[in-house]
Amino acid sequence: MSIDIDPLSDAAGITVTDHIENTQFEVYTDRPVEPTASPEGAHYFPVDASVTVETGVIEIPRVAVVETRSGDGTLLTRGDSYAMPAGTYHVGIDPAPTKLYLAFAAPFSVSTTERTTRIDLDAPAEVTLGFRSLHQVPAGTIETPTDPESLMDAVSLLGSALQTTSPERSFPTLRGHPPLIEPGEEFRVPDRVEPLDSGVRIVVPPEYRYLYPVVSLAYYFAADVVPGDTPRIEGAGWTHALEPDFERRTAEVLRQAFHFDCLARTEGFYPVDLHERETTDLDLDWGRLYDLPLAERLGEYLDVPFERVEPELPQWTLTTDVRPDPENVEMLPFVAGELSIVRSPETVTPATAGEGGGLGFFRGPGTGTGRAPTDAAPLGPDEFVRGAAEAEPIRGVETEPTRGVGASSERGAVAADTDFVRPEPVDTVEHAWIGAGVPLDANKATLDAYHRRLEAGAVEQSRISVLVVCNDEQMREEGEVADLYGLRDMVQFDIEVRHDLTREEMRETLQSDVDFLHYIGHVDDRGMQCTDEYLDLTAADLDVGVSAFLLNACQSYQQGEALVHRGSRGGIVTLSDVANSPATQLGRIIARLMNSGFNLRTALHVAKRELITGHQYIVVGDGGTTICQSRSGAAVVVNIKNDDAPWSLSVKVYPNGPYGSGSLATPNIRSNFINYYVPGSMELTEVKDTQLEQFLNLEVLPVFVEEGLIWSDGFD
Structure with missing residues (x-):
């Protein structure tokens, strides 16, 4: 079992360990408990492990939003402070290191402090707790010849991992990991990989440089990818051109459709107050859009010129450059699963010595004009480098010799067979490279x-x-x-x-x-x-x-x-x-x-x-590797714009591990509950001293002020 549930030895409650995601957290009760296994079907949503305890209190050591549904799954309310009368309830607590669900029949109340979320039952009762790992695995591996037309059939199955074609698939937990792809002599699809009929077609020339940039679209739209001369996306009765500037327009379609889905999904199972929905100046009938089939909904999305919506869009997180080579086909499901913007550069700009504005390498004696770029930061008079030989003088600055042992005369040079490449700049936060070269x-x-x-x-x-x-x-x-x-x-x-x-x-x-x-x-x-x-x-x-x-x-x-x-x-x-x-x-x-x-x-x-x-x-x-989860789930960076109260700040929220693009985030800084989708930037003004202090005390966060980076536990 991927999840272990054990009673606490030094307090009342249980420890939950998710061995897949390498996360651990504690759930507190008002008395010592001995969890007993219970049916996983006791919960409205699927779980990996379920136990029952008798308690009057459930408390977790983080500030969370509690969502309450009736016995048949109807959403009743969500928030951090409310009370419910007698009834049978399914309760979800988010964020938590795993999906956390409760099932019980009793009146209860919800409350939060600066660091905890607590559910109090009117009287002790049996509470069934369900946990689901946020880890997702592919349903199987597709074998395919690697010529572009055969590969189109495999890419057309990436969307089989979607658990819904409604706008809720913008939630990371409802997308699923795409099936893997590996080269093979014949096209073979495992039984568990079943295509979804979304009604969307992506038409591109049968070339890697056109196929690779649409893999995220094929996945998110569950689209069929077919060969054709003119790149375009098609649905019943509509066509959207992907030229001129094919890669740019492909990225725009992904960003615009994802944004609109996050807005439209507030008409469905999660009718939350969403900041981006409230600030949009587009006059669209989101309720009608929510009810449309995916292809019709996408067609209406793309009727809105990108220039109209671009100012509202958050900075996208990841661009991946995938060289248009057949040896890179196995990487495509991972790239698509991250909803990365994809480019497929046919040519590469080498990074050579002597370039202005390069990153810089300290070249050792005799390295000549190697392949590494120059213009590194100079050393101070008492500085040394972390190599093991003397460094060349930099820009006339007198330097101390390296303080390690002696090394070969070529120590300062990069290996002769290392090819450094300079990818084109990106507009996203992060940038990945797939292909030859460093x-x-x-x-x-x-x-x-x-x-x-x-x-x-x-x-x-x-x-x-x-x-x-x-x-x-x-x-x-x-x-x-x-x-x-x-x-x-x-x-x-x-x-x-x-x-x-x-x-x-x-x-x-x-x-x-x-x-x-x-x-x-x-x-x-x-x-x-x-x-x-x-x-x-x-x-x-x-x-x-x-x-x-x-x-x-x-x-x-x-x-x-x-x-x-x-x-x-x-x-x-x-x-x-x-x-x-x-x-x-x-x-x-x-x-x-x-x-x-x-x-x-x-x-x-x-x-x-x-x-x-x-x-x-x-x-x-894997640049998405973490060693633990943040207290709030997503990765958060605070930018404070002034030096005195009332404070103005922006809170940047980045996708991170299971809290991927489309997750909801709420700044716990004011009493009103407004949600933002991830990735996003929360612009907050007129923040009082006490509000800022309480916010920064929730967890240790990186905070940028005018002087540079500090940490929330050291902010004065």
């Missing part, structure tokens, strides 16, 4: 890392393990990041700090079952520096157990890529030499963000806002 400022995504996202084996422990390894005496300051991990209520961490590991000790460390490795030390062309010799992961034969990592060392890309190939899901690495002081700063920022539940891509995005040297880092593998 991308600057983008996540180098890999198939093996995406597959590990789906692995769902039971784990031996319920705690989150973090290992900090510092292999250089001069970098001990960053080793103090261990104090930043585990600063969480209700999340149990095992944190270990190790210094000066030998090659064999490092090998054993990498094989261990660790959720996050924070490595501080030197890396060069020989591998990771240890006290006796170097461990080169590109040559070493080892099984890697570390799930995610930060290799905060010079030019750690190749070593990090090797970790992903050998077993890790993903990590943050460097593309150049990094000076010690900014590397220490970045390490501390990443530590706090990962501890707060951010995924790798969003964590690095936030770090780049604070440190220009953050552009010397990229994510390898």
